[in-house]
Amino acid sequence: MGHTLYLVRHGEQLDAEHGVADGPLSPRGQRQARLIADRLGGVPFDSVRHSPLQRAEQTAQIMSEHLPALDPQPSALLFDCVPTGYSPQMPHTFEPFFNSVTDDEVEAGRAQMADAVAEFFTPSRDSTHDLLITHNFVIAWFVREAMDAPEWRWAGLNAAHAGLTILRWKTGRLPELVAFNDLGHLPVELRTGMNDPQPY
Numbered sequence: 779m780g781h782t783l784y785l786v787r788h789g790e791q792l793d794a795e796h797g798v799a800d801g802p803l804s805p806r807g808q809r810q811a812r813l814i815a816d817r818l819g820g821v822p823f824d825s826v827r828h829s830p831l832q833r834a835e836q837t838a839q840i841m842s843e844h845l846p847a848l849d850p851q852p853s854a855l856l857f858d859c860v861p862t863g864y865s866p867q868m869p870h871t872f873e874p875f876f877n878s879v880t881d882d883e884v885e886a887g888r889a890q891m892a893d894a895v896a897e898f899f900t901p902s903r904d905s906t907h908d909l910l911i912t913h914n915f916v917i918a919w920f921v922r923e924a925m926d927a928p929e930w931r932w933a934g935l936n937a938a939h940a941g942l943t944i945l946r947w948k949t950g951r952l953p954e955l956v957a958f959n960d961l962g963h964l965p966v967e968l969r970t971g972m973n974d975p976q977p978y
């Protein structure tokens with residue numbers, strides 16, 4: 779069956795729209811965490827890791843209250859980060875965002891993502907299931923890496939709060955993108971965190 783990696787973006791953070799860098803989940807974020815827990819209730823997870831930031835830690839905590847078999851552990855490899863700097867191949871509309879990111883931040887993000895890929899992208903002959911609760915850019919980088927897409931192509935791959943992305947490695951096969959930003963467990967009013975409102 780191989781190794782399956784379940785990537786979940788944290789739930790909606792309280793007051794994130796006011797520029798608060800981190801904090802607890804909003805009531806909507808707490809509902810999102812309960813619903814992604816219900817969605818994944820049948821998966822026999824071998825490990826659960828989460829970003830140490832509060833919005834991801836609380837998402838993991840709510841999920842483990844609903845799924846007591848989970849034993850979430852923090853991993854610094856899952857911190858929010860910026861995986862690369864601006865590339866001329868990116869749409870120009872992305873440029874203002876990258877103007878506010880320092881070279882040191884990019885260097886740290888690049889190193890973190892290299893270490894994260896080495897840690898989590900592990901083919902397995904056995905059936906293994908690992909859950910990572912993390913951030914939008916980390917999920918985008920993992921998808922880009924699994925697809926062997928150009929380095930800059932993580933930019934613009936957006937997952938919603940509590941969206942579910944699944945990657946799988948089977949022996950002798952290319953990495954498989956089983957699902958990207960699947961929101962089937964969320965009612966329309968809880969599909970938050972995307973740049974544009976979701977029309978479905």
Ligand SMILES: O=C(O)[C@@H](CO)OP(=O)(O)O
Nearest residue numbers: 858859912913914915916
């Ligand atoms: O700021 C964002 O849009 C993303 C970047 O990864 O972070 P988060 O998933 O923590 O909201």
